[in-house]
Amino acid sequence: MRALILNCSLKKSPERSNTQLLADIVATELRNHDVTVDTVRIVDHTIAPGVQTDLGDPTDYWPTIHGQLLESEILIIATPTWLGRPSSVAQRVLERMDAMLSETGDDDRPVAYDRVAGVVVTGNEDGAHHVISEVSGALVDVGYTIPGQAWVYWNMGPGPGPNYTDTDHGHDWAEQTAGLMGRNLHRVASALNRGPRRAGD
Structure with missing residues (x-):
């Protein structure tokens, strides 16, 4: 089984990403269940605007990421919160994924069906639940299954404050929830992998 983490940080590598650090905890839990985990930091690549898979x-770089999506049973969108909303990078990813609505596999079903997804959010301001709702709603539209507790967030509450790496505030809860998220994603992905519904079922 494979998982793909799309890190929608605004920071390019090798700059340290708070969002990646929290996503890594989910990745560790998935690897504990023999899941192969790949991570793409979106801003390290050129992703053109649009709502098609291949713009010619x-x-x-999006067609390469699209190929990774189709190879993965588990998807994690990891994004910081800016102005109470997902990053602009996350929005671009979701817009490009819109093309998957009309793409079908060998079973004539949308290609995202029988795949699961979750959301990781960090920010030194509030708005995490809003971000989780926006990203999860878009992923459901595309066709992904969102298990219960398939999200984790860390923030400092209302107003500006330190980053995830600057404080131990809330880390215990975030890390525990990240582990639970990883387990839930694996369990539901395994169930779908064992017995996915097919057209006409």
Whole structure:
């Protein structure tokens, strides 16, 4: 089984990403269940705007990511909170995933069916629940299954404050919830992998 983490941080590698650090806890839990985990930091690549999988632009990295999506039973969108909303990078990812609505597999069902997804959110301001709702809703539209407690967040509450790496505030809860998220994603993905519904069922 494979999982793909799309880190929608605004920071390019090798700059430290708070969002990646929390996503890594989910990744560790998945690896404990023999899941192969790949991570893509979106801003390290050129992702053109649009709502098609292949725009015919040789510099556009999205078709490669799309291929990774189709190879993965588990997807995690990891995003910081800015102005109470998902990052602009996360929004671009979701817009490009819109094309998957009309893509079907060999069973004539949308390609995202029988795949699960979850959300990781960090921010030194509030708004995490709103971000989780926005991203989860978009993923459901595309066709992903969202298990219960398939999200984790860390923030400092209302107003500006330190980053995840600057304080131990809330880390115990976030890390415990991240582990639970990983287990829930694996369990539901395993169930769908054992007995996915097919067209006409």
